[in-house]
Amino acid sequence: MEGVPGMNTVPNPNHYDKSIVLDIKPLRSLRPVFPNGSEGPPFVGCPPFGPSSSTTGYSHFFPFGAQQPTQDTPDLNQTQDTPPPSFVPPLRSYRTPTPVSNGPSSSTGAKRGRPKGSVNAKKKDKTVPKEPTLDVQVVKRFSGVFDCGISAAEREDGTGDLVSSVLMRFDAVRRRLSQVEYAKAATAKAAGSLMSNGVRTNMKKRVGTVPGIEVGDIFFSRIEMCLVGLHMQTMAGIDYITSKAGSDEEPLATSIVSAGRYDGEAQDPESLIYSGQGGNADKNKQASDQKLERGNLALERSLRKGNGVRVIRGEEDPASKTGKIYIYDGLYSISESWVEKGKSGCNTFKYKLVRVPGQPPAFGYWKAVHKWKEGLTPRTGLILQDITSGVESKPVSLVNDVDNEKGPSYFTYISTLKYSETFRIIQNTAGCSCRGSCAPGDLNCYCIRKNGGDLPYLYGVFLVSRRPMIYECGPTCPCHASCKNKVIQTGLKFRMEVFKTANRGWGLRSWDPIRAGSFICEYAGEVKDKGELRMDQEEDEYVFDTSRVYSSFKWNYEPALVDEDPADEIPEEFNLPSPLLISAKNFGNVARFMNHSCSPNVLWQPVICEGNGESVVHIAFFAIRHIPPMTELTYDYGVALTSEARDGSVLHGKRHCNCGSVKCRGSFG
């Protein structure tokens, strides 16, 4: 198809060696679109999508005699000549690479300004309807067609499973849209897609707590809070229940978002001075007195009635200077209100809110971490400043504030794998020959080609979606050290601590907030074989074993929500050339302290670092969902397939599980 934006920056598809691309095809077609709960492998229904297939599966239906989307349905990916559909998406997908570092490819076709076909073209550029915008496509193709699996009742009132499922589906879609051409407004686009397809919950406005949302939960955009009913205003800082038509009731405040940029905010974690809304100066408007209406009236009314108001603290995201992070800090009560002159000299409403006692720390942790980092207050129970002895670029503290144990047993800290010659997988590969940063869609790049044309990561930080295998540029690839396809080799990104848990020995957690998809660490240790390990397996609890049985779960984006063909969906199950055993008993990194959970917040992904004419499989850990500061990091250890592990149809691990999750299977390992 002519005139497709982005095409001009990518080599002509006819020039590819199609056999290379088609090699990848089998990997993409192994897996059903969505696992059906009743037919899945053991342990299907583990988080995040919950035990009910009603929240995971989807099916198409065609109400009102609507035309079924057939092969004839206009699809931007399809040309009349129909090249193999399997390799079309990457070609269409990639926008002009963002100019980064000194990559030569980034300057060739770099467009200035907003490209045609982007959202802006909707109104202005009606003469070029070649590529409808994403939202138009979504409405056209999926309105009334896509079954989101969320019932009308669940849309009104949510549960913990539903909330985390909605947030995960949102972020998967957001990451995918960022990865392909809609990077500009990926957040808004993702939200639009989910909302128009009914993927949301807790839409009923309510005072007080919201089902499935806990104090301390973090969010990375206002729209996320909107999707799960914590704060339903995308822009306004005050949310409230309006009076019913015909009644003379006044509005009642439900939640506020503190932006942290007004006077008196964000200092004391137990109280907050909040400014009313309205009266702000605008380009076309002078500042004016605020009026006692809308949110201001609602807060006033809540003050008199004494109802709790949810408070969300907005802060700068430490990982991104332009980004914001929102911390749900629980319920506050409004203690007083007054009017004062603002900077502009106009009347501004002020409200003092005091945190309801007895809630776990949330914003309090945030403030505490800042003080620990700046050395203003010492970390309670600190045993060792840095257990890595400088091996990692960021220190990892050792902390015990529960008992007198002085630390875990001795081991040597290493940051990656140790392996002998026998474990090298000899392949005829020398990595890529790119200079600068490898670019998505550039099938001249060996490493990109191995990834099916995708750059599997976003901004060199986030895993976009799980894959059977990820191929990183290795140390001998000539691309720059900041190449966005080098992620797990770049070390720890978060300030972490090894800490003593109440009942699970030592554990790992982060002082920093961790956004969904973030790379956390790899599993460092000695690569061993079965025989070698069998000799000391009894006491070696620090083994990572890829041959165990792992819970199946859906983490990747749903093609329908990003207007892609489900047939192109990449399977999430790993695909290792041979089983991999890593022992971190004597040599290891922070990963050896990550405990098992049946409701984990971390997943693992096999990664091969190319180059040197050999490839070694690494195990890399990524965040399943947003992880608040000081929350323990856990992953699913799986269950070993030994003869004693089988008991009828149920698999039993060797170790008793203390994860405390409602979905706890009771054992693991």
Place this chain on the structure above:
DNA sequence: GGCTCCTCATCTCT
């Protein structure tokens, strides 16, 4: 339909 909102992500200018 028009207006507003303690926004979001980008581009442009300094």
Place this chain on the structure above:
DNA sequence: CAGAGATGAGGAGC
């Protein structure tokens, strides 16, 4: 080249 300012899109509620 970082930081500030400009910009237009965006959803929901009134």
